[in-house]
Structures are given as C-alpha cells and as structure tokens.
Amino acid sequence: MDIDARGWSHRRVFVHDTRLPHVLEPACYHEPSWHERELAAVFRPGWQCVATLDELPREGDYVTRELLGVPLLLRRAGGQVRAFRNVCAHRFAALCSAPKGRAASLRCPYHGWTYADDGALTHIPDPGSFASPPGKPALIGRVKLTAVEVACAGQLVFVSLAKQPPPLAQWLGARTHALATRLFSTDYQRVLARSIEHPCNWKIPIENVLETYHVAELHSSWLARHPRLVPVFGEPSAEQHEHELGDGFSEYRDSMGAGFAPYRALVRALVGDTACHYQHHHAFPNLVVAHTPVLSFLQVVTPTGPQSSRSMIRLYLHRGAPPRAWTAPLRSTIGAAASWFLNGVLREDAAIYPAVQTGVQGSERSGVLGAKEERVWAFQRWLADQLAVTTP
Ligand code: FES
Ligand SMILES: [Fe+2]
Known part of the structure; x- marks a missing residue:
C-alpha cells in the first residue's frame, strides 16, 4: 500500500486491513463554533x-x-x-x-x-x-x-453564495463535473424528487451513505422481507468491489446485478448491451451521486444548523437507448419500483440519525472506524484538512 504523509493513497483502489481512527471528535457534530468554521471553509466559498x-x-x-x-x-x-x-x-x-x-x-x-x-x-x-x-x-x-x-452540470442547478466563486467545473473537480453532467443529462427523466429534514448534523447522513457496513443490521428486516432482491442488492464480496480515493472525492464500484439474469435482461431492454455496474461517488463535502446502467441518484446534504440538515434527493431514469415506445410501461414500472425501494431505504437510514446525534452530544470520547468504513475516514481526513485541524 502506497500512502503519503497525509494518508492519501496513490493507488487506484484503497483498501485498509486494519481499523482506522474516527478522525472527527464528537464536538464536530454539534458545536456551533465548528459549524461556523465549516460554513466558512467549505460551504460559503463553493457551489x-x-x-x-x-x-x-x-x-x-x-x-x-x-x-x-x-x-x-x-x-x-x-x-x-x-x-x-x-x-x-x-x-x-x-x-x-x-x-x-x-x-x-x-x-x-x-x-x-x-x-x-x-x-x-x-x-x-x-x-x-x-x-x-x-x-x-x-x-x-x-x-x-x-x-x-x-x-x-447536466440538469443539476448549482448556486454559489460567494461573490466571485471559482468556475463550477473547477470547484467540483473534472471527474465529478463530468460524472454529474453525464448522469443527469437530458437522456434521463426525473422519477423522484424529495427534500428530507434531518434532526442531525449534516455529516451523519453523509457518513451513513459512505459505508455498507450498516446494511446487514440496520436494513436486516428490509432484506428479510424482500429476499428476491438480495441477489441484486446484496453486499458483494471483497473481490467484486473497489474503492477509489481521488482529489476531492471517493468512489465505490461493483458489478451489482451482473449475476442476476432477470436484472441483466431488464438493463438490456432499456439501454442495450451495457455491463451491469454500480457506481457510488462522493464529491466532498456533501454531494453524492450513484449510478446503475438505467438509474441516476443524487443526494445533497446541506447543513441547516449545527444539529440539523436537509437532504435533497433526486432519482432519474434513463429514457432508453434508443428511446422506444414499447418500453414506456417497463420504464414506468422501474421508476415506481426504484422510488419505492429508495424511499424504504431512506426511511430506515433516517430513523437512526437522531440516535447518532444524541450520541455525539453525549460522548466524551471519539469513535472508531472499521476497514469497511475507509470512505468515512477519507471524508473526515479531507474535512479536517480543509479546516486545518491536526488529525490522528
Ligand atoms: S415592495 Fe417589497 S417590501 Fe415593500
Ligand atoms: Fe442505509
């Protein structure tokens, strides 16, 4: 493993073998002074x-x-x-x-x-x-x-509160800008738009979506209720997925659904012969996009206070390549099913956030991250770096 002094991996895939420090102290999740520093350093200057x-x-x-x-x-x-x-x-x-x-x-x-x-x-x-x-x-x-x-970028509309912000592509970074432009192009049609108020610090929902470690426990009843979906959405083995840590982003990729024939057939019907894949991209600090061959997902978690935040959720479905009228009922079904699935997952995730918020406000010691939570670690390192905090 080739890791420089700041912890950034130079390899395309970064995988840790041991647990990692929870870089951010509990106070970072509720104190007004830290919140104000975040706004000044990473939110107000950008898009x-x-x-x-x-x-x-x-x-x-x-x-x-x-x-x-x-x-x-x-x-x-x-x-x-x-x-x-x-x-x-x-x-x-x-x-x-x-x-x-x-x-x-x-x-x-x-x-x-x-x-x-x-x-x-x-x-x-x-x-x-x-x-x-x-x-x-x-x-x-x-x-x-x-x-x-x-x-x-594509159909995504960004604003900046800065007087003279950098160009959007520069702020997002070339990789994220290209991804957002492609995944939310007019080839895609919106099937879900939601805004969710969270009674917790913005980093709690962000960190939640950066790891699949919680799936087996937090979403256990959902997986048990829908066993037929496990072949598509079940956690892949270590060999089947990879993490990438880049300049200003981290990414998770796997071949979700590739081994499940009905899913492959569905993808082929809509967008032709495309490899089944799943890509989950976190552009620091708070923009998350995920993609399958037919669906694009967006989540932006914005602070509304030191202990509150808001998620902007969007789900887009590919219009078909090429667009074919006979796929309309299929697309309609996929849009409804994907929205139902997403709403269920979001509901289960959101239900744990208040308990985490209560915990960070009541903890005198820092937490710990597992090797599967290395994207959380990378995000925390990045944020600490932006705020010029010495990290463990
Ligand atoms: S016209 Fe707008 S506040 Fe009076
Ligand atoms: Fe979840």
Missing part, C-alpha cells in the same frame, strides 16, 4: 446543488430555496435560470413565498415594487414618495435584486 432544470421548464417558472440561511429565488427568464436573494429591496419581503410556481414578472406582494428579469427595479408605486434627495441618484436605474451565481 451547492439546489434544484434541477426540469423543475423550471417554462419561462417564468420559479422555485424558492433556503441555503445556509439565505432565502433564494431561482427563475427561468430569457431562456436561462437566474438566481437572486429572495428579498425585496424596499423592506425585505420575500418576492415569492411558494416552494414553486410561475411568475410573469417579479412583483413584490407587499407594496408592489417590480423588478425586471435581470433583477433591476423597474416600477415603484407612488414614485413621488421615493423622490431622491438633492444629489442622490434615482432608485430606478440603480437598485437591483441581489443576484446569486448560477451554473449547471
């Missing part, structure tokens, strides 16, 4: 995926979001998606309060100030009462909504 283009198909379509305490309005106008702080320049009312909708113009519901598609103030009711004092410029022509940077 966060907050929506998808298929949520904004027509002119005037909008969605509202909250990101790191900032209310956002994303709206399609002039063929592009623009984002603003969802705050009127007059006396701070939200321009749009619904989670989604369509607005032909941006008109504040409080006193009626109106803004152009680019956020410029265009109309003030009773303009005489806002006449400029001598030497001061007029409000119209000067005042704008506060714009927020927007960039897309």
